[in-house]
Amino acid sequence: MAPTGSIRDRLVVAATELTTKEGWAAVTMSRLADMVGVSRQTVYNEIGTKPALAEAMILEELSRFLAKVDQAFLDHPGDLSGAIEAAVVGVLRFAEGNALLHAVVSATHGADTELLPLLTTHAGMLMGTAKAVIAERLTAYELPLTQEELAPVIDAIVRIALSHVMQPSGTPEETAAGISWIARRVLGS
Template identity: 25%
Template sequence: MLRTAILDAMRELLLQRDWSKITLTDVAAGAGVSRQTLYNEFGSRGGLAEAYAIRLADDLVDHVETALAANIGDAQASIRKGLASYFRDSAQDPLVQSLLLGEVKLDLLRLITLDAGPLIAHATERLSTVVQRSWIALTPAQALTFAHALVRLAISYIPTPPPADHDAPAELGRVFSPYVAAVLAERELR
């Protein structure tokens, strides 16, 4: 609850001003906690940004999970719809907008590129569990392969969104659905 309140306060501040203009004192005041509580919970400004980015990665997993449940038997539609809603929502997120607009924010850019290990690991683990429990029912090894590749690609679209005339979710659906189809076909042969 505390982390959620702090991250929500950060989001509200990002709706008002750029990441570079927000201090930990601002976030603490917005969340109704002390600055020391922020340091205890996140360690630093970078830790706060990382926690926020992990929440965005959780959104990716949530979107794919919802799409899988709504498109049983259709991997291509599941992936396409899950990624389409994730890309739409992440493009509107104020931290992502702060990253893409105005002056370069190397700390944010590093979070989703050079220092993306924790973000990728977290989202991969969650998505792997989702696809194991979904109608696809991948094995742990298959789920890890699928989730790791999908997460890495989805996150790479954040700092470099595709052109408006390029349907990245449909393209990724076409790339990943044959993997799912092959796994399902192999399972039927057993």
């Protein structure tokens, strides 16, 4: 059966598989080319640099996490607190078994640590994307806050959830209940 998806998508999938099995240091453009059946130049044309590949992998994984958020809001129309709680539970449960996240967080040496800043100190694109999704979902609710007041609330909720993705301190349900309680108090819902 022929591989499906664009060459770029196939390269990102191959890089993710290689990272989860052997670590980020094992990912080379030549190796990806061999895995996908294209030339090394095609890898560079489709992806660019290795840091660009890392971002593509993280954004692809982020889309899976954000699908959990979207589903929670679809499952709880008119119930903002319930939607937030379900979103956090979904994200944290997904994080528990996420092979790429585990590979990134557990890497502690050499080139394998190159991915970690994309989830922590250099998480701008990740944060921006997540905050945009939450902001879009919140437009369905009448909240007693202006956009300027709502922005730091969204930022705080996303940062708290990401913190628990990276280093859980309780069960997904306990964490979600706490974040939902905070959201109810601040959002007035």
